[in-house]
Amino acid sequence: MSPDNLEQGVQQHAKALQQAMHATAQTQSGQWLNTLLQRINRDECFRIAALRFIDVLPALEDDEDLIKIYREYFVDIDFPVPIVGRALKGVGDHLPHALFSRAIRKASQLLAQQFMGGENATQVAETLDGLTRQGLRVSLDMLGEASLSEREADAYAEGYISLLHSLPPDQPLHLSVKLSSLYPRMAPHNVDGSIAGILPRLCRLLEQARAHNAAVTFDMEDYDKRHLIMSIYRKVLLDARFHDWPGLGIAVQSYLRESTSDIRELIALAHQREIPFSVRLVRGAYWDQETILAKQHGWPIPVWQQQMQTDRQYEQNLLLLMQAAPWLRTEVATHNPRSMAFALAVADALGQTGDQYEFQMLYGMMPAMQQALLSLRQPLRVYVPFGRAVPGMAYLIRRLLENASSQSLERLQGGEGEAERLDFTPPGNVSEVPGEQDPGASRPGFRNQPVHRFTGEAERREYQGAIDKLAREPTRDTALLLDGRWVDGDRQLESFNPAHPDQRLGSVSVASQSQLEHAVQAARSAWPGWASLEAAERANLIRRAADELTARRDEFAALEIFEAGKNWIEADADVCEAIDFLRFYADEAERLATGETIGLPGEDNHHVFRPHGIGVVIAPWNFPLAILVGMLSATLVSGNCALLKPSSDTPLVAARFVELLHGLGLPSGVLAFVPGAGEMVGEYLVTHPDVHVVAFTGSLSVGQKILAHSARLPERQTHFKQVIAELGGKNAVIVDSSADPDQAIAGIVQSAFGFSGQKCSACSRVIVVGEQYRAFTQRLVDATASLKIGDPAHPDCDVGPVINAAAVRRIQTAIENGHRQGKLLYQADLDSQSEGHYVGPTVFGDVDPRGPLAQHEIFGPVLSIMRARDFAHALEIANDTPYGLTGGVYSRSPANLQRAREQFQVGNLYLNRGITGALVARQPFGGYRLSGTGSKAGGRDYLVRFMRSQCVTENTMRQGVAPLD
């Protein structure tokens, strides 16, 4: 049987559905709602404004805030119902604010109630009763998406369990469950940890559900969670407690390219288990998000790009599922009439009755069609979300968006002539447009190296394999690279794993003064040859380094995990950034090599860039590869020779990269690898008269010294040194009263505690505007308390160690002193991490904005929270430090976001996202004030700092004659 030879049956059922709709009474919802929905569907500007306004509404407890934001969103937009529009325009003039706000809140509540089944158990019971009496089956869905903390996950599970207890025992119940609500740390790379975290609450819920005779379907969520949800489902299905329970189901999204293979897997599972279960076939509610995220990250797009492809896939999947009866029961979850007719045709062809399939529709959507299905005696279940209506707006928005993109929204509400407008044409057989799946394939120019998504099993296995291999490898000792040869130094610098300080990873040689001098002189001799190469030759060598690093990315990431204590995600991102720097600077060097010509009649002006000579690169440990590779490749590709001094905490990562570069055939003397412990090596090189450029990333105090040393003019030195210094930060995130708290908390926790707060860009200050302070702070603390501290080699780790014992002492001292400047709200318990250099995430509240806790860079997992009266006050506090590296604002007020753009004094400002993780070329990185000397790493103004520029002007006129062009 194929979809094509069912067509006759589909059209017959289409007619029957249309007739049945005619026969049912038309359900007309409020006229204002229909008008609103029509406008949302037809007018893109209004759609965005309305959806954003609905989204921010729950956060606007203050009437003045509500009015302000309303005006900002709808300032230039006519409201669809003219009389309402006119009234709204009069807000503040003759309509009192309180009245207006109340009206808006009421309208949004009415809107929400159209699609939600109640706020509490009593209301849910009433809805349930009413629907059951109409002959409908019901699936209850408690509103709420990914939990941010263990406390929220507990509340979600408890919410369901208490509902089960409160509803009448004879009522056959059906629940839809989002697994991400049951555990705050669900992550694609952490399969075992996610499963172990979800199972306890899930199993308790399932046991209770079973005891109350309720069936449970696992909702499918975004693509990052698909493999986890499938794995957990598999596990639970085969668990002895649930093995014989037919009441377990799962959703499959047909917009996923991989949906058919999921269905085949489920069929095999049903055969293995020998007890049937149900599969809810949906199209999928996250299409925009999946497409946007994949495009942003350069990942293959997991969803079909054309609606017709999804429609066709839906039919193919439906056929596959229904043919798998009696092992699978199919839940045809759709509002697409064509899909309904198709399911009916398949049921006919297979001789199936309503025992083996059912239709599912959303509560409040297409009521006439719901009646039509009932009148045709088709089994129909409505999916009823419940919970607090106003915070449930996020759900509502997704529903509106989802349906706006597939079906005409106005049709969903029913109305005159609805049956005639139904579309039953078969989905065409569109073939994929070349490159459709790969968002970057056709885009020319630089593209960021995509980080691992870790949704693929092979991807995770290979990464784990690299870590395991390194753990087995004997330690390796590396010599100095001087004048193209590996030479032993007079002593060794050892490197240890900060998570297991007894684990020696290897060593590098330390350069003596005479060896440093040797390196400088070798560079002097090598420079003329290196500088005279075509820019493309140097650029191509750097690109080969990028290729080699890409091929060995997991090996380098594993080494970072061991030597710097980065977790899986952070280590991978650092290697990708290093690859980006190599490719971006190679392109930049070629761009600059062409120079710039400005020709006028009789005059040629040529602006060229030439290398300075010898560059010293002094790198920090916190981005042991990316920052080092960025500074080093910029030095080399622009035609300078380079002397590299890595951080004494991460010399092995540096050594492996130097070996990689050396292996590509760099001429002798062009690159020297000269590690050192203490200040001697750095100071010797910085003060050397033959050095032209110093590229430094590190602390303000060392940066200051370097700037001072470099300014000196020793005898014999006939140039000023260029110092490119990227320094520390004390970065703030402002949480406006209109912020999305879920988004803000997730972003702040990641920015403050990712890599234990040891990023120059890390968030160390949070400034909360207005009355939300207490509630927001509590949720932020709960989310922090849910982080897992552990060995970063294990994927189940959010927060690893800090870099060394001295850092532990420094951070602990700051925490001890912090008690006098704020209130300690949280400090993680470290019992199980006694072995490594750990400091638990720590949060202070009500911090004095002028005290050291809020002013000094601590460079560890310590967060200070402050209150602000209003947004202007928040900006004032944020700008009140000597640093200016990164900053962030969470706000849904367009006016406040604009104000932040103009007044927040930072080099990198992030609006409504975390403040770490700048990407090469997309977010050129570097601060001002005391955070750096100005140029942006990964930006178009960076490479010129490694070159001197010259302008050559020729008078081309001789005897009054000049070439015409």
Ligand code: NAD
């Ligand atoms: P650090 O300043 O202690 O050391 C940086 C490098 O300088 C190391 O290689 C070190 O050995 C060397 N060094 C130390 N004393 C020296 C001297 N007198 N002369 C020459 N070199 C000397 O910094 P760190 O602990 O490695 O890194 C953390 C610091 O770096 C933080 O302050 C962080 O904010 C900053 N950082 C800034 C950026 C940025 O892009 N702005 C990026 C990463 C790190």
